[in-house]
Amino acid sequence: MGSEINLESLKGTYDRYSEEWATWSYLIDVVEETAEEFGFKEIDPPSIERQELWTQKEEDSVTDEMYAFTDKGDNEITLVPEQTPTRARLIQKRKDLKTPVKWFNTSKRWRYEDVTQGRDREFLQTDFDVFGVESVNADAEVIAAAATIYQKLGLEDRVKFLVNDRKLLESILESHGIEDTEEAMKVVDDKEKMDGSEFLDDLQDRGLTESEAVKVDELTDISGPILENIEELREKSPKDAQQSVDRLESLGKALDAYGVADMCRFDLSIVRGLAYYTGLVFEAFDSEGELRALFGGGRYDNLVGEYGDREVSAVGFAFGYSTTIELLKKADKYPLKQAETDVYILTVSESLRDLAIEYAEELRDKGVSVETDLAGRGFGSQLEYADSMNAENVLILGERDLENGEVTLKHMDSGDEEKVADEEVIDRLENELTD
Amino acid sequence: MGSEINLESLKGTYDRYSEEWATWSYLIDVVEETAEEFGFKEIDPPSIERQELWTQKEEDSVTDEMYAFTDKGDNEITLVPEQTPTRARLIQKRKDLKTPVKWFNTSKRWRYEDVTQGRDREFLQTDFDVFGVESVNADAEVIAAAATIYQKLGLEDRVKFLVNDRKLLESILESHGIEDTEEAMKVVDDKEKMDGSEFLDDLQDRGLTESEAVKVDELTDISGPILENIEELREKSPKDAQQSVDRLESLGKALDAYGVADMCRFDLSIVRGLAYYTGLVFEAFDSEGELRALFGGGRYDNLVGEYGDREVSAVGFAFGYSTTIELLKKADKYPLKQAETDVYILTVSESLRDLAIEYAEELRDKGVSVETDLAGRGFGSQLEYADSMNAENVLILGERDLENGEVTLKHMDSGDEEKVADEEVIDRLENELTD
Numbered sequence: 001m002g003s004e005i006n007l008e009s010l011k012g013t014y015d016r017y018s019e020e021w022a023t024w025s026y027l028i029d030v031v032e033e034t035a036e037e038f039g040f041k042e043i044d045p046p047s048i049e050r051q052e053l054w055t056q057k058e059e060d061s062v063t064d065e066m067y068a069f070t071d072k073g074d075n076e077i078t079l080v081p082e083q084t085p086t087r088a089r090l091i092q093k094r095k096d097l098k099t100p101v102k103w104f105n106t107s108k109r110w111r112y113e114d115v116t117q118g119r120d121r122e123f124l125q126t127d128f129d130v131f132g133v134e135s136v137n138a139d140a141e142v143i144a145a146a147a148t149i150y151q152k153l154g155l156e157d158r159v160k161f162l163v164n165d166r167k168l169l170e171s172i173l174e175s176h177g178i179e180d181t182e183e184a185m186k187v188v189d190d191k192e193k194m195d196g197s198e199f200l201d202d203l204q205d206r207g208l209t210e211s212e213a214v215k216v217d218e219l220t221d222i223s224g225p226i227l228e229n230i231e232e233l234r235e236k237s238p239k240d241a242q243q244s245v246d247r248l249e250s251l252g253k254a255l256d257a258y259g260v261a262d263m264c265r266f267d268l269s270i271v272r273g274l275a276y277y278t279g280l281v282f283e284a285f286d287s288e289g290e291l292r293a294l295f296g297g298g299r300y301d302n303l304v305g306e307y308g309d310r311e312v313s314a315v316g317f318a319f320g321y322s323t324t325i326e327l328l329k330k331a332d333k334y335p336l337k338q339a340e341t342d343v344y345i346l347t348v349s350e351s352l353r354d355l356a357i358e359y360a361e362e363l364r365d366k367g368v369s370v371e372t373d374l375a376g377r378g379f380g381s382q383l384e385y386a387d388s389m390n391a392e393n394v395l396i397l398g399e400r401d402l403e404n405g406e407v408t409l410k411h412m413d414s415g416d417e418e419k420v421a422d423e424e425v426i427d428r429l430e431n432e433l434t435d
Numbered sequence: 436m437g438s439e440i441n442l443e444s445l446k447g448t449y450d451r452y453s454e455e456w457a458t459w460s461y462l463i464d465v466v467e468e469t470a471e472e473f474g475f476k477e478i479d480p481p482s483i484e485r486q487e488l489w490t491q492k493e494e495d496s497v498t499d500e501m502y503a504f505t506d507k508g509d510n511e512i513t514l515v516p517e518q519t520p521t522r523a524r525l526i527q528k529r530k531d532l533k534t535p536v537k538w539f540n541t542s543k544r545w546r547y548e549d550v551t552q553g554r555d556r557e558f559l560q561t562d563f564d565v566f567g568v569e570s571v572n573a574d575a576e577v578i579a580a581a582a583t584i585y586q587k588l589g590l591e592d593r594v595k596f597l598v599n600d601r602k603l604l605e606s607i608l609e610s611h612g613i614e615d616t617e618e619a620m621k622v623v624d625d626k627e628k629m630d631g632s633e634f635l636d637d638l639q640d641r642g643l644t645e646s647e648a649v650k651v652d653e654l655t656d657i658s659g660p661i662l663e664n665i666e667e668l669r670e671k672s673p674k675d676a677q678q679s680v681d682r683l684e685s686l687g688k689a690l691d692a693y694g695v696a697d698m699c700r701f702d703l704s705i706v707r708g709l710a711y712y713t714g715l716v717f718e719a720f721d722s723e724g725e726l727r728a729l730f731g732g733g734r735y736d737n738l739v740g741e742y743g744d745r746e747v748s749a750v751g752f753a754f755g756y757s758t759t760i761e762l763l764k765k766a767d768k769y770p771l772k773q774a775e776t777d778v779y780i781l782t783v784s785e786s787l788r789d790l791a792i793e794y795a796e797e798l799r800d801k802g803v804s805v806e807t808d809l810a811g812r813g814f815g816s817q818l819e820y821a822d823s824m825n826a827e828n829v830l831i832l833g834e835r836d837l838e839n840g841e842v843t844l845k846h847m848d849s850g851d852e853e854k855v856a857d858e859e860v861i862d863r864l865e866n867e868l869t870d
Binding site: 009069373388 | 439440441442443444445446448449450451452453456457459460468471472473474476477478479480482483484485487488491502504505506507508510512514524525527528529533534535537538543545547557565567568569570572573576583688689692693694742743774788789792793796798799802803804805806807808809810811819820823824
């Protein structure tokens with residue numbers, strides 16, 4: 001019977017054993033600590049929801065990829081493919097919440113799509129959102145929070161944020177006589193994947209004249225440090241767009257104040273596929289790779305209002321773990337952490353087990369991770385196990401040592417052993433491990 | 436359109452906002468820290484699996500309650516209702532793992548069942564398991580880890596662990612001439628819910644004679660501190676069961692060494708419904724409530740072997756969060772923690788925003804949680820917001836103060852305000868907050 005069972009996880013889902021998970025867990029800690037430092041508060045919404053949260057809203061490829069089914073109570077439900085509609089529901093449900101509302105949550109989401117590197121069917125994200133603030137200060141704050149994560153990972157020189165404002169792009173396109181800005185923006189969204197003539201052809205296919213297409217091509221080539229591009233943008237922008245240029249300038253200055261301006265570049269070709277973005281859009285990229293998106297975000301001021309009678313502006317992003325883990329590997333920063341045990345207590349004979357428990361409990365009370373011999377094994381196999389667990393220290397309890405009031409401490413990295421007075425060993429280990 | 440959306444979460448799933456989640460999150464930290472102190476390593480298995488992991492194994496009520504469906508690739512999948520079969524799969528898949536393998540994982544699981552207090556459709560658990568150790572040391576270790584969680588919560592006088600060994604019960608029943616021990620044990624499992632005559636009737640309905648039923652009733656009344664009951668058990672147990680009595684005695688002694696014996700009671704009527712338990716079974720109860728189970732666990736030495744060609748013994752439990760949160764409320768220990776911000780930086784005018792960011796970033800670098808005014812609000816509404824966020828301190832930046840090289844620090848608990856030199860305020864806050 002046993003042999004019939006398929007031992008592999010479902011395609012696009014992963015069995016993360018402790019060696020691998022240690023780095024993921026460390027990365028989650030970095031992301032969540034950053035969220036807390038920026039004053040985001042943790043929430044915990046459900047992982048299953050009514051399908052209507054997605055299907056009743058604007059059409060999107062997301063609904064085609066949902067793990068949607070009918071539950072035993074005949075409810076049309078889905079595993080959440082992303083958290084934004086849930087957050088909109090939560091905002092609408094609690095009229096008493098004081099804005100700004102700043103939320104984060106780390107959880108799995110599910111989409112049935114083709115599995116490629118960085119695109120899984122079950123995937124972990126941390127959503128950051130600021131609700132109820134129209135000011136550019138909130139735009140800067142979310143980018144700063146995202147950039148801080150990569151600063152903490154020592155990747156501030158490698159990760160860049162490409163930043164744009166969809167309102168600005170739209171009004172520049174309009175001012176150049178382009179009527180169907182939405183169609184033009186769809187083409188711009190794919191610009192990076194096309195060569196120059198393809199791009200021009202595609203725009204003309206969508207109804208632009210050749211000279212309009214050339215203009216769009218020129219404009220969407222504008223990129224560089226935000227504040228250095230402001231003057232060019234102001235010149236090329238119509239009166240209607242001056243407010244967007246001012247906002248972009250304020251964003252550049254604010255990012256400077258946060259100390260993350262060097263990680264950000266303006267790029268008028270960044271659109272982000274999702275139709276619900278209304279202003280700021282940004283994407284984090286590996287600047288040394290093939291400019292692959294690590295994740296993206298932006299401002300969506302209209303979406304929350306579609307879920308109830310309260311209009312609430314919003315800006316945020318969903319941090320991507322599997323792409324960042326891939327980046328850490330490429331940047332030789334993987335693993336961030338190893339699964340390990342601080343102290344393994346090796347008992348030379350089974351009769352010393354109670355003493356081993358006593359030492360173990362004293363150390364655990366101080367927050368030290370401790371393992372003891374549960375299986376009644378010999379010296380050699382205990383040491384082998386301690387090594388396989390990446391034990392930092394092995395505390396060896398033997399009768400003869402103990403008669404002399406001593407124990408042996410073995411440092412596994414160096415292999416050094418030393419005798420320590422039995423009464424001092426707990427303090428000694430605590431000091432070494434918490435330094 | 437907005438008004439059509441149902442704003443409530445699905446029945447049996449919960450929207451946990453930050454005020455509520457702060458306690459859950461703190462409790463998760465306590466549980467996971469304890470796991471790490473005991474040398475359990477974190478893994479992260481999928482939340483969706485093939486249905487066959489449950490349906491191909493022994494029949495159980497679990498399979499009737501699964502959120503099971505067919506995915507877009509025609510796979511018969513399910514949201515995981517519990518993690519044991521997944522863990523069995525993971526153990527079978529990795530032949531290289533050195534035992535003991537000690538794993539923990541905190542995640543949601545789903546069962547479509549009647550929603551009652553402490554029984555949700557989407558629920559959080561932390562699974563602790565020790566694989567590959569037959570020794571009673573592992574039994575003691577998992578109970579000690581579970582008990583330590585309640586010690587840390589200050590509930591060591593309130594939570595009790597009822598402990599039994601199914602092998603012992605089985606051989607005692609057999610020695611008293613009861614042939615169908617499995618049927619008898621099913622009745623024993625429900626004993627607590629029945630009065631005395633119901634219990635006797637039920638046993639007789641299952642084929643026991645009246646005198647056999649009376650014997651079972653007497654035997655399953657044996658309960659009390661483990662070591663105090665050993666002699667009575669040894670007398671009443673047949674030769675075959677002496678090994679189980681010895682094992683129970685060793686368990687009692689080990690629990691004493693771990694300092695948790697006072698929290699444990701032997702109870703020969705504890706069976707635990709799940710058929711897969713093979714030895715130790717235990718349940719954590721609120722001793723001051725209606726003896727409701729907080730969660731349970733035990734030894735299951737045969738289950739892993741059903742998933743592959745490797746026989747691996749196992750003992751563990753799944754910590755229950757919603758029951759423990761209910762207990763914290765009853766014990767006046769709720770909330771364990773409030774959602775709060777360490778410092779709110781209040782800016783008297785918008786022109787001070789860059790300075791506010793500078794202070795904020797310095798504090799965040801030191802791990803302090805800081806919010807600033809993102810919305811350009813006035814003094815009063817900033818202070819109101821800071822209060823609603825449970826800000827511990829408000830750092831007020833005003834032009835006049837700054838001209839004198841000063842800022843104002845307001846402690847929100849006491850309402851006290853004081854002037855502090857602007858150069859000293861960061862160190863001052865850091866020291867206060869990290870003390």
